[in-house]
Every structure is written in C-alpha cells, then in structure tokens.
Amino acid sequence: MLIQLLTNKYPGMRLWLSQRLSAIVMAIYIVLVVMLLIIFRPANFNAWHALMSPIWFRLVTFVFFVSLFIHAWLGVKDVFEDYIFNLKLRAYLQIIVDVLLVVYLIWSSFILWNI
Amino acid sequence: MQKNSQKNKNRPKNLNLFTIRLPINALVSILHRASGMALFAMLPLILLAFQYSARSQQSYTKLVALFDTWFIKLMLVGLAWAFSHHFFAGLRHLLQDSHWMASLQKTRLSSRVVLWLVGISVAIFSFVVW
Numbered sequence: 001m002l003i004q005l006l007t008n009k010y011p012g013m014r015l016w017l018s019q020r021l022s023a024i025v026m027a028i029y030i031v032l033v034v035m036l037l038i039i040f041r042p043a044n045f046n047a048w049h050a051l052m053s054p055i056w057f058r059l060v061t062f063v064f065f066v067s068l069f070i071h072a073w074l075g076v077k078d079v080f081e082d083y084i085f086n087l088k089l090r091a092y093l094q095i096i097v098d099v100l101l102v103v104y105l106i107w108s109s110f111i112l113w114n115i
Numbered sequence: 116m117q118k119n120s121q122k123n124k125n126r127p128k129n130l131n132l133f134t135i136r137l138p139i140n141a142l143v144s145i146l147h148r149a150s151g152m153a154l155f156a157m158l159p160l161i162l163l164a165f166q167y168s169a170r171s172q173q174s175y176t177k178l179v180a181l182f183d184t185w186f187i188k189l190m191l192v193g194l195a196w197a198f199s200h201h202f203f204a205g206l207r208h209l210l211q212d213s214h215w216m217a218s219l220q221k222t223r224l225s226s227r228v229v230l231w232l233v234g235i236s237v238a239i240f241s242f243v244v245w
Contacts, residue, residue, distance in 0.1 A: 020212065023205055030202065045175040052169060072158070075151045104158060111166045 019074045022067035029064040049115070058112045065108040069101045143226040147204035150197040157194055192241050199236040203229045 006014055042048040052058065076097050084090040129135070137145070167178040181187055207229050211217055216225050 020209060023209060027202070027206065045172045048168060048175070072151075072155050076155055079148065079152060100158075104162060107162055108165075111162070111169060115169045 015074055018070055022071040022074075025067040026064060026071065029060060029067075032060070052115050058115060062109065062112055065105065065112075069105050073097070073101055138223075139226045139230075140222050143204050143207070143229055146200050147208070150201040150204075153197040154194075154201060157197070161194075188244050191244055192237065195240040196233065196237050199233045199240075200229075203232045203236075 006017065036051060040047065040051055042051050052061075077094065080090050080093060080097075084093065164178060167174040169175075182191070207225050210225070211222070216222065
C-alpha cells in the first residue's frame with residue numbers, strides 16, 4: 001500500500017511524506033537538544049563546545065539540518081504555489097530559494113566540521 | 116475558466132479583513148504558515164549565530180555581548196514565538212494526519228491548547244533570556 005503510494009504514479013505523495021518525516025526527525029532532535037540544555041546547562045564557551053563536539057552529536061545535528069532544509073524547501077514551495085501567480089516570477093524566486101538552501105547546507109556542514 | 120470569472124464579476128464580495136472574524140483553527144493554521152516563512156527568513160542569522168557560538172572563545176564572547184542588548188533579546192523572543200508556534204501547530208497537524216482529535220469541536224480545543232503551549236513556552240523563554 002505505502003510502496004504503491006510512493007511510486008512515480010503519485011509524486012505529490014512523496015513530497016507530502018517527506019514533509020512529515022523531516023518534521024518528525026526535527027521534533028525528536030529539538031526535544032533531545034532541549035533536554036541536553038536543561039541537564040548540562042552550558043554557561044560558557046568550554047561547556048558549550050564540549051556539548052557539541054562529540055562526533056555523534058555533530059552527525060545527528062547534520063541529519064537535523066538536512067531535514068530542516070528539505071522541510072523549508074517544501075514549505076516555501078507550497079507558499080509560492082499558493083500566493084505567486086506569475087509563473088515566471090515564481091520560477092525565479094524558487095531558483096533563488098533552491099540556491100540559498102544548498103548554500104545553507106554547505107555552510108552548516110562547514111560549521112559542524114569545524115567545531 | 117475565463118468566461119466563468121467574467122460572468123461572475125457581479126457577485127457580492129467581502130474582502131475587508133477587519134469585518135471577517137478568523138475562526139481559531141484558521142488562525143492557528145495561518146500563523147503556522149507565517150511562522151514557517153519567518154523562520155526561513157531568519158535562517159541565515161540563525162546559522163551565523165550558531166557559527167559564532169561554536170567557532171572560538173572570542174567569537175562566543177562577542178555573541179554573548181550582542182545577545183545582551185534588549186533589541187536582540189526582543190528579536191530572540193520573536194524567534195522563540197515563531198519556533199514554538201511552528202513546532203506545536205506542526206505537531207497538531209501531524210496528529211490530525213493520523214485522524215486524532217479530528218472532529219470540529221476537538222480541533223477547536225486542540226487549537227486552544229496549541230496557543231496556550233506557545234504562550235507558556237514564550238513566557239519561559241523570555242524569563243530565561245532576561
């Protein structure tokens with residue numbers, strides 16, 4: 001059933017599911033980070049740095065960023081489709097957003113790599 | 116399509132937003148959208164702040180000093196509002212996707228719960244920041 005829905009016959013279904021799955025990934029990550037902040041209460045640079053430097057935390061944060069940018073891409077696309085009726089303008093704006101999100105992905109990988 | 120819209124030009128219209136009372140579900144829904152766009156617009160600043168906090172002792176100290184100004188604190192509270200609204204309203208949408216609390220009465224209740232949770236989170240955040 002699910003496999004059938006995700007085949008090429010229903011491309012919208014894949015977008016719909018990606019939006020939900022990325023939302024769930026982000027929600028779990030946010031709860032994790034809020035709990036870490038409440039437990040460890042990092043009050044200076046060293047504590048903050050120590051909290052973020054383990055490789056597992058950086059990997060999980062990377063997964064969060066990827067989900068965030070997928071989610072943002074889908075959300076902004078939906079908003080453009082609803083409110084911008086000039087197709088040319090919409091396409092140009094969408095390209096700007098796409099480029100921005102790719103830049104953000106590279107930038108956030110760079111930040112995480114350098115912690 | 117063209118013909119239809121021509122024919123229906125004389126239909127009465129009311130686009131005066133001040134005379135339309137938004138139902139609570141519509142309010143939570145449109146704010147979910149607005150907060151999502153706000154979060155997207157703020158992404159570069161969020162990433163920049165994250166970079167400054169993680170790079171070095173010096174950049175961290177700079178960021179902390181910047182966060183100590185009331186204007187930036189106000190912006191942070193705004194960001195906290197956008198985030199918590201998007202978070203709680205989004206969870207509500209996920210629950211509705213799985214048909215949980217889907218009747219009209221119940222969605223009104225869950226909308227009220229979302230607005231309360233957002234208010235409480237923003238209050239706690241503001242208290243911690245100040």
